[in-house]
Amino acid sequence: MMAPHNNSENPLLKAAYRFLAIANTADNEDAVFREFVTAIKDVSGCDAVGIRTHHDTDWLTYSAHEGFSDAFLGKEASLHLEDDRCFCTRVFHQQTDPAQPFYTDGGSFVTNHADRLLHDPVLSDPGPLRGTCIQAGYRSLGLFPIRSLDQVLGLVHVADSRPERFSPDLIVLLEHAALQLGVSIEKTRALARLRGDSHDMASPVHQRGNQLKTVVATLNAEIRQRRLAEKELKQSRHLLQLVFESISDPLILMDEKAQVIMVNRAAMKYYDSKSVETALGRFCFEGLGQFSTVCQTCRIPSAVADGRAMEFERDGFRDWEKREVVQLFPIKDVSGKIQGAVMQVHDVTGTRYTQDQLNRLQTQASLGMLVSSVAHEIKNPNSFIAFNISVLHGYVTDLLPVLDAHAAANPDFEVSHVPYEEFRRDVFKLIETIDHGSRRIDLFLRNLKTLGLSRPKIKCTSLFLPEVISKVLDTVRSKIEKTVSRFEVQIKEPLPAVYSDAGIIEQVILNLLVNAAQAADKGDAYIRLIARLSQKDDQRVILMVEDNGHGMDPQTQRQIFEPFYSTKIAEGGTGLGLYVCRNLIRDIGGRLYLESEVGKGSRFTVELPVNAPGYRENGNTGGASLTSTDRK
Known part of the structure; x- marks a missing residue:
């Protein structure tokens, strides 16, 4: 007792x-x-x-x-x-x-x-x-x-x-x-x-x-x-105390000053605390959390003092990969005077995962219908456009010598009230613009495929991340260096070999770098790509893309991973890039999250497991499959 x-x-x-x-x-x-x-x-x-x-x-x-x-x-x-x-x-x-x-x-x-x-x-x-x-x-x-x-x-x-x-x-x-x-x-x-x-x-x-x-x-x-x-x-x-011990969730009984009066064994295990005596009569952050000061943004002491019931969800106190709900139940005597509170911590990781999977399936079912409809209505006409662009380019190329000769004989020659030299430049720009638009439509349709119920098959192989990063940089470095004053790549070795899908990792890094470049709004703008081993778990690798661009407000941060939400609609953004990236990272057992502040910039962090959980090689093809029960 x-x-x-x-x-x-x-x-x-x-x-x-x-x-x-x-x-x-x-x-x-x-x-x-x-x-x-x-x-x-x-x-x-x-x-x-x-x-x-x-x-x-x-x-x-x-x-x-x-x-x-x-x-x-x-x-x-x-x-x-x-x-x-x-x-x-x-x-x-x-x-x-x-x-x-x-x-x-x-x-x-x-x-x-x-x-x-x-x-x-x-x-x-x-x-x-x-x-x-x-x-x-x-x-x-x-x-x-x-x-x-x-x-x-x-x-x-x-x-x-x-x-x-x-x-x-x-x-x-x-x-x-x-x-x-x-x-x-x-x-x-x-x-x-x-x-x-x-x-x-x-x-x-x-x-x-x-x-x-x-x-x-x-x-x-x-x-x-x-x-x-x-x-x-x-x-x-x-x-x-017997009632406390019969409950499997961590329970803490506190007085009106939020000092610990009683804890059950589940709470001792949850806080990894060895001695009950060191916890009793002290604040929870001292006796249980073993901190010298109250946890930042903690609302529990004020709620206990006010006698307020409270419930909120947070990342796990010891294991950030878990999700937990903290509930606070005030205790009052018969006259209504506050005597303390009982705090309960309930692990909802499995429940939230099931809810996420259900929401994801519902979203995919709805989007699958949209994909089939849009693909049917757009893909065929766009194929005609893409095919005829080269034909049109050939026609124009064959026609230009005739027009050039006529223009040489007639210096004031105009086409549609435009001087011939200007017309000659514009006609190829128009063809190039049409071709670019057609390719964007094709890219949009390919991205839409990732929203349907049928996901692309994931192919896991043993990867050396510096090599994967190098391939991405070959594609995007010149574009980024034209946008920002500094582009830094920090690969903190040694990095272990990663068993995962190279295409997915390349696509995600490329997307994050392009987004960072588009967020640049300062003369001293920079982008920093960092690869290192996780400090918490040597079986996880961290990839970070940082910028000092315009950043995002809390409302934007809450919506940024939602499908079709984009801050760059006017520039042609589809709102699918980050949504697709997060789903792909989840498919290989990883995690993608954002930290941002308006006016100071953003940091996207990708956490990758060294061995993608739930995957197994399929014969000699190097392909892989994932069972739904193994996804985290």
Whole structure:
């Protein structure tokens, strides 16, 4: 069992010590009754509280009360212990049966739905109950016997018009309060007898000794009751710890200052913490996280202090490849005062993966229909355009000598009101533009194929990344160097050989470099390509493309990997490049993510496994296949 750092801050112990304080300081019965009624009403939060006592007669009367109406007291002020049949007289005579749901092992009567009792067949014999409390509209009722040793001195009567007001912890607390009240009554009566006899100096010495023995016995009884209360609280805490341990998710119980009171084994394993003692009584980032300061952007301490329930999703605290949901449940006492919170961490990696796969399949199904429709409507006409461009170029080339001769003989010769020399230049530019547009349409259609349900077959081979990067640079270096003032390539060897698809890696690097070049907006613009081994895992390789371009705002960052979303629509962007890149990287077991800040630039990071998970060679072809259960 893990003990809290400071028991005095436990709400149950606070209430129990309050009752002890009243019992120790009150010096007459009236004060004891008034203060106990006020304390019980405050701690329980119920509408009405009264104390009934018995004074050597056949009547049970209220010695103090708060919250009961005059009409109710007119009917219930006194009860005859023999003639009046109700739960009060039953509890006073200890005629209770723990087998019934409304009686406790301690001899108390408690119900959270009093209106149901009038129809209980068990209570119809040997006659109807008075039911005054129920008729007055009280739904939560509690009667707790006030004892001194084996004698019942009276009852604590607690009532509320709302159902479900008595929790198990509150019932235990009120039973202990009634026991403390019994001890206090005996003590005040003994002190009253001592004060009444103090003027009689002729009293026999043995009578004084007997009175002192009574006081000592009373004090001893009080000590026993206090120990009993502490034992019950320890048992309650042990039960709470058992409940904590029965839950497989990490659980942390914190006080109102967000300091750890209790943790379960799952939480100790989650934080990789070896000692419970070092965690208790300290903030979670100290005792569990082993940090000197609170985690950046952590919202938990403020939420605990405000008593707010909270739920948010984040990357794994220890394993960033996992996704987890953190839930915070505030704890308040019956008066609504904040006492602390319970934090639960739930691993949702599998759930999120399943959701992503389902969303992906739904998207692919919709896009597959779009692909087939667009390909059918565009591909054939574009094929005609692409075929006829070369024919048109030939026709123009054959025609130009005739036009050149005519223009030489006629210096003012114009075509469509354009000087011939300008026309001659423009006609080839137009043909080149048409050809470029046709090729862009063809590229767009090829990209669309990656959106359908049928993915290109992935071919994994053993790769040396510097060689792959070199092939990409041969294609794109000149274009990038015309765009930025500095283009840096940093390959931090040694890099292990990677078993993956070279075409996918080349396509992704090329796309990221071109995007970075298009983001350049400064005179000192730079692009940096970095390849290195992961610092966290020697079985993963990192590829980063950094730039100091215009960067992206949070809204753009959230949408940048969505299909058909583009910040370069005016420049002809299709919004498919990054979407395709992320899907391809996922297909080879990797991860692509973005870090960006407006005005400072962006960094795209690709994490590649040294061995693509789930792939196996297919015969001698060098091809590979991937089972859906192996994808991460």
